[in-house]
Amino acid sequence: MAEKKFSKNILCIGAGYVGGPTMAVIAAKCPHYKVTIVDINAEKIRQWQTDDLPIYEPGLLDIVKQARGRNLFFSTEIETNITDADIIFVSVNTPTKNFGEGAGKSADLQYWEKTARTILKASKSDKIIVEKSTLPVRTASAMERIVNSNDSGVHFEVVSNPEFLAEGTAIMDLEQPDRVLIGSRETDSGRKARQEIVDIYANWVPRERIITSNIWSSELSKLVANAFLAQRISSINSISALCEKTEADISEVAYAIGMDSRIGSKFLNASVGFGGSCFKKDILNLVYIAESYGLREVAEYWENVIKINEYQENRFVRKMIAAMFNTIAGKRIALFGFAFKADTGDTREAPAITVTRKLVEEHAQVVITDPQALPNAKKDLEDILDRVEFEPDPYKAALGTHALGILTEWDIYRTLDYRRIYDNMIKPAFIFDGRNILDHDKLFEIGFNVYPIGKPAQSHI
Numbered sequence: 527m528a529e530k531k532f533s534k535n536i537l538c539i540g541a542g543y544v545g546g547p548t549m550a551v552i553a554a555k556c557p558h559y560k561v562t563i564v565d566i567n568a569e570k571i572r573q574w575q576t577d578d579l580p581i582y583e584p585g586l587l588d589i590v591k592q593a594r595g596r597n598l599f600f601s602t603e604i605e606t607n608i609t610d611a612d613i614i615f616v617s618v619n620t621p622t623k624n625f626g627e628g629a630g631k632s633a634d635l636q637y638w639e640k641t642a643r644t645i646l647k648a649s650k651s652d653k654i655i656v657e658k659s660t661l662p663v664r665t666a667s668a669m670e671r672i673v674n675s676n677d678s679g680v681h682f683e684v685v686s687n688p689e690f691l692a693e694g695t696a697i698m699d700l701e702q703p704d705r706v707l708i709g710s711r712e713t714d715s716g717r718k719a720r721q722e723i724v725d726i727y728a729n730w731v732p733r734e735r736i737i738t739s740n741i742w743s744s745e746l747s748k749l750v751a752n753a754f755l756a757q758r759i760s761s762i763n764s765i766s767a768l769c770e771k772t773e774a775d776i777s778e779v780a781y782a783i784g785m786d787s788r789i790g791s792k793f794l795n796a797s798v799g800f801g802g803s804c805f806k807k808d809i810l811n812l813v814y815i816a817e818s819y820g821l822r823e824v825a826e827y828w829e830n831v832i833k834i835n836e837y838q839e840n841r842f843v844r845k846m847i848a849a850m851f852n853t854i855a856g857k858r859i860a861l862f863g864f865a866f867k868a869d870t871g872d873t874r875e876a877p878a879i880t881v882t883r884k885l886v887e888e889h890a891q892v893v894i895t896d897p898q899a900l901p902n903a904k905k906d907l908e909d910i911l912d913r914v915e916f917e918p919d920p921y922k923a924a925l926g927t928h929a930l931g932i933l934t935e936w937d938i939y940r941t942l943d944y945r946r947i948y949d950n951m952i953k954p955a956f957i958f959d960g961r962n963i964l965d966h967d968k969l970f971e972i973g974f975n976v977y978p979i980g981k982p983a984q985s986h987i
Contacts, residue, residue, distance in 0.1 A: 541567070553598035688748030798979065805875070859890050962979050
């Protein structure tokens with residue numbers, strides 16, 4: 527049987543949280559395109575070809591099954607697939623640099639540069655390269671210098687197409703995006719390349735939601751969007767501390783200010799802190815860029831967004847210690863949730879990491895439960911595994927504990943039988959709701975000493 531002819535060959539380098547779901551949706555919506563995802567991690571590629579995907583995202587498996595084997599393929603053959611591709615999405619990891627100049631703030635671009643050089647080496651025809659990874663402003667210029675530093679006559683056009691996905695809702699965000707942003711050089715060849723990427727998304731996204739811009743605006747927009755969202759979380763979290771001192775209620779404050787159309791209600795839920803792969807990394811990147819241009823006041827402003835987040839995580843632990851008679855040494859504490867948010871197994875920068883480590887430093891006996899994140903939790907805490915327990919069943923995790931800490935807003939934690947849990951805890955029993963998702967009055971009636979975020983505590987002591 528002859529191989530099916532596709533109108534375009536699309537390649538994605540990187541099979542992670544962004545590349546995998548994005549390409550799966552493109553393949554599902556565009557059966558006339560061949561979509562291939564490659565990665566150096568052979569085990570990850572193997573998992574993508576099973577029903578046990580390497581990442582958890584609601585709705586992802588159904589989308590993958592629609593296209594897998596039809597026009598969605600997975601491979602470790604990176605150079606061969608680069609040669610065959612017309613359009614290459616680059617979705618490799620760009621962590622915060624932990625060495626040398628810019629350590630702790632700037633993006634580590636070594637994997638990105640290796641990818642650029644591999645593309646150059648394997649390409650025998652003109653290609654469009656799409657930046658999907660979150661990158662510093664003007665990175666496209668560096669990419670252009672690398673890939674166009676050849677005398678083979680092969681031409682590369684670099685386009686920016688940042689992702690605006692929220693883990694837990696990534697499939698919905700891809701199928702019904704607020705906007706798709708595509709930036710290019712404002713040249714004839716740049717605009718032509720940009721239009722090719724517009725044509726991909728136009729298969730299912732209304733044209734008015736596809737924004738085109740110059741490439742530098744596109745790169746910067748990704749960093750700024752995450753910085754603004756994180757800023758809102760840190761702002762409301764800073765006020766939660768004030769609420770606890772003044773006996774105001776953070777939910778009432780957030781509701782009142784959220785009714786102001788100039789402010790809006792999203793990202794005003796006070797919590798133990800934000801996490802995830804993007805917020806901290808992108809803000810640090812923004813800080814480094816501002817510093818590099820001599821904009822120290824701008825850098826300090828955004829750096830404080832991260833400092834408030836760290837303050838909130840530390841404050842949560844200090845509140846636990848103070849409430850439990852100023853010592854938690856030897857006390858058993860169950861943490862409900864380890865993922866940085868519900869509906870994902872991702873634990874990158876999760877507040878639970880900091881909370882767990884600080885509890886262990888205080889010699890508490892910590893048991894962690896989470897519906898999806900326990901494998902990642904074990905990796906995050908591999909140096910203290912002898913002092914932490916992992917239990918998928920929240921009822922078993924709570925047995926014989928002095929306190930519970932709610933660290934992820936999983937729906938399952940809203941509906942647990944807390945009377946049953948209370949009866950099997952050591953008294954006085956404490957609950958620290960780091961996400962404000964529980965019925966605090968009901969918990970207090972059961973007998974718990976209840977400590978929410980940004981609300982007055984309810985204590986029997």
